[in-house]
Amino acid sequence: xDMFGEILISALLVIGxxxxxxxxxxxxxxxxxxxxxxxxxxxxxxxxxxxxxxxxAWFGFFGEHPSWHELLIALxxxxxxxxxxxxxxxxxMHLSWRADELPDCGEDRNWATYGxxxxxxLLDIGSGDEGTERDLRE
Numbered sequence: 001x002d003m004f005g006e007i008l009i010s011a012l013l014v015i016g017x018x019x020x021x022x023x024x025x026x027x028x029x030x031x032x033x034x035x036x037x038x039x040x041x042x043x044x045x046x047x048x049x050x051x052x053x054x055x056x057a058w059f060g061f062f063g064e065h066p067s068w069h070e071l072l073i074a075l076x077x078x079x080x081x082x083x084x085x086x087x088x089x090x091x092x093m094h095l096s097w098r099a100d101e102l103p104d105c106g107e108d109r110n111w112a113t114y115g116x117x118x119x120x121x122l123l124d125i126g127s128g129d130e131g132t133e134r135d136l137r138e
Contacts (some may be wrong), residue, residue: 005061009054016050019043033092041085049074 024045030036052074059067 012054016047018049023047037085041081045081066093100119
């Protein structure tokens with residue numbers, strides 16, 4: 001049983017290290033902010049999760065009792081990292097928004113990210129677009 005535990009812990013540490021390395025490399029080498037978000041929110045999160053699971057396994061096999069703190073930390077990390085990436089992406093989109101670069105969304109309303117913005121809604125009203133004014137009154 002000790003050998004199985006050692007192999008499992010070693011595999012989780014190696015897998016976690018590889019994912020952490022890939023995430024770090026992607027963070028450095030990818031060209032712009034939007035593509036760099038994928039490296040820490042996906043690969044690096046899996047890397048840290050692998051190391052935390054290895055810690056849980058070590059305490060389960062060789063410690064006096066299993067430590068569930070690391071499992072809770074990994075669960076919290078897996079739940080919050082994608083949301084954090086989404087919020088950073090939305091902030092970047094709002095800061096560097098240019099109307100002439102947006103493709104047509106194929107519907108009668110604006111893109112969801114910009115349609116919910118109060119500033120964007122005020123710009124639409126000020127431009128004399130009656131359709132947008134009608135939508136905002138409803």
